[in-house]
Amino acid sequence: MNNLERLAFDRQHIWHPYTSALDPLPVFEVESASGVEIRLADGRVLLDGMSSWWAAIHGYNHPELNKAVENQIKSMSHVMFGGLTHKPAIELAQKLIEITPDGLDWVFYSDSGSVAVEVAMKMALQYWQSQNKPEKNAFATLKKGYHGDTWHAMSVCDPETGMHSIYNDRLPKQFFVEEPQISFFGEWNDSDILPLEKLLSENYKQIAALILEPIVQGAGGMRFYHPNYLKQARLLCNQYDILLIADEIATGFGRTGKLFACEHAHISPDIMCLGKAITGGYMSFAATLTSQKVAQTISEGSAKVLMHGPTFMANPLACALAIANLKILASNKWKNEVLQLEQTMNLYFPEFKSFKEVKDVRVLGAIGVIELHKAVDMKVLQAIFVNHGIWLRPFGKLVYTMPPYIMSTEQMKELIQKTKSTLNQYFNN
Numbered sequence: 001m002n003n004l005e006r007l008a009f010d011r012q013h014i015w016h017p018y019t020s021a022l023d024p025l026p027v028f029e030v031e032s033a034s035g036v037e038i039r040l041a042d043g044r045v046l047l048d049g050m051s052s053w054w055a056a057i058h059g060y061n062h063p064e065l066n067k068a069v070e071n072q073i074k075s076m077s078h079v080m081f082g083g084l085t086h087k088p089a090i091e092l093a094q095k096l097i098e099i100t101p102d103g104l105d106w107v108f109y110s111d112s113g114s115v116a117v118e119v120a121m122k123m124a125l126q127y128w129q130s131q132n133k134p135e136k137n138a139f140a141t142l143k144k145g146y147h148g149d150t151w152h153a154m155s156v157c158d159p160e161t162g163m164h165s166i167y168n169d170r171l172p173k174q175f176f177v178e179e180p181q182i183s184f185f186g187e188w189n190d191s192d193i194l195p196l197e198k199l200l201s202e203n204y205k206q207i208a209a210l211i212l213e214p215i216v217q218g219a220g221g222m223r224f225y226h227p228n229y230l231k232q233a234r235l236l237c238n239q240y241d242i243l244l245i246a247d248e249i250a251t252g253f254g255r256t257g258k259l260f261a262c263e264h265a266h267i268s269p270d271i272m273c274l275g276k277a278i279t280g281g282y283m284s285f286a287a288t289l290t291s292q293k294v295a296q297t298i299s300e301g302s303a304k305v306l307m308h309g310p311t312f313m314a315n316p317l318a319c320a321l322a323i324a325n326l327k328i329l330a331s332n333k334w335k336n337e338v339l340q341l342e343q344t345m346n347l348y349f350p351e352f353k354s355f356k357e358v359k360d361v362r363v364l365g366a367i368g369v370i371e372l373h374k375a376v377d378m379k380v381l382q383a384i385f386v387n388h389g390i391w392l393r394p395f396g397k398l399v400y401t402m403p404p405y406i407m408s409t410e411q412m413k414e415l416i417q418k419t420k421s422t423l424n425q426y427f428n429n
């Protein structure tokens with residue numbers, strides 16, 4: 001099969017994310033990826049502004065990550081985690097407990113972010129069941145959130161941009177509160193927390209946990225909210241006896257300028273979900289962390305055990321990669337890298353405001369967002385981006401970038417310039 005035949009097969013037989021089988025958006029075949037570059041099968045090279053959805057933070061084909069997986073494969077690729085354990089799992093758990101906010105002392109490994117969220121939600125339900133409060137079985141969450149595509153994760157995604165309309169009455173009903181209105185950079189006013197306070201005070205008897213993405217609401221709208229909101233949410237959870245689940249799957253490992261977004265507000269959640277960048281973008285892996293108190297309470301309940309156990313739990317290759325990722329992060333080079341990217345974006349992003357089609361631009365850490373007034377034509381815009389030699393994947397009204405941390409200032413400028421010329425061509429046609 002040549003490149004065109006492969007693409008034809010792909011089009012007729014393989015699902016891509018959120019895609020029609022009858023009229024799929026075009027896809028581009030990738031031959032290889034290295035550093036901040038994605039090389040297409042037709043020879044074109046794209047500068048990557050997506051880190052493959054927040055994951056490839058140190059770039060592709062990284063020598064230390066390659067070495068970690070090569071070394072691990074020689075001793076074992078996988079063994080079951082029931083009844084067996086191994087050094088990579090233990091070493092990784094030690095490191096995760098050390099670097100995450102205080103009080104998170106237990107680690108549950110799983111295969112993907114959505115599963116980590118499911119596990120977090122199961123933990124919360126079992127926690128209350130163990131205390132003979134089975135009526136605390138619903139979740140509170142923020143509108144414009146995103147927590148994954150599995151069943152319960154879906155139920156706490158934004159009711160409009162999420163999938164509620166499709167699965168509607170099959171999804172568990174959760175408590176939604178208006179998303180925070182005051183931006184990360186705005187002036188704090190206690191009124192922003194009132195809707196959450198009202199919701200929790202009226203419904204706390206039914207609420208097991210509040211689940212939210214700390215500081216950055218990602219796939220649900222790319223919004224940055226005020227750290228005081230998160231602080232107040234923590235206090236309200238204490239006051240109303242509700243667990244706080246921080247979904248750091250997108251924000252974790254430095255993306256917002258702090259190692260974890262919870263650090264912006266100096267809070268510790270009761271449960272934390274990690275994924276995406278955890279293996280430096282090499283493979284699917286995730287972890288759910290919780291406190292001694294939650295772990296112990298679950299185990300004192302009638303179920304006695306936490307009821308989850310994936311086949312590939314604590315996969316040694318993934319653990320070895322995660323350890324290598326944390327070693328790279330431990331050098332603290334990422335702080336300066338993220339800061340440089342943030343400064344470069346802050347310098348040039350305001351230029352996008354000269355397009356009348358642009359509603360807002362915002363930058364936090366290594367995240368840059370251009371919000372438009374109208375949703376884009378993905379097919380058209382995507383092709384122009386590729387013709388300009390950059391890889392960005394817009395969705396809805398959002399054109400955004402979260403580049404690999406290793407992207408140089410020059411490359412960041414190039415990405416921004418090419419985004420500008422792409423938008424210029426797109427808007428003027």
Ligand SMILES: *Cc1c(COP(=O)(O)O)cnc(C)c1O
Pocket residue numbers: 112113114115117146147148149213218219247248249250275276
């Ligand atoms: C991507 C994401 C998930 C889901 O992770 P998957 O690995 O895609 O299942 C959950 N929560 C947040 C905040 C995410 O960004």
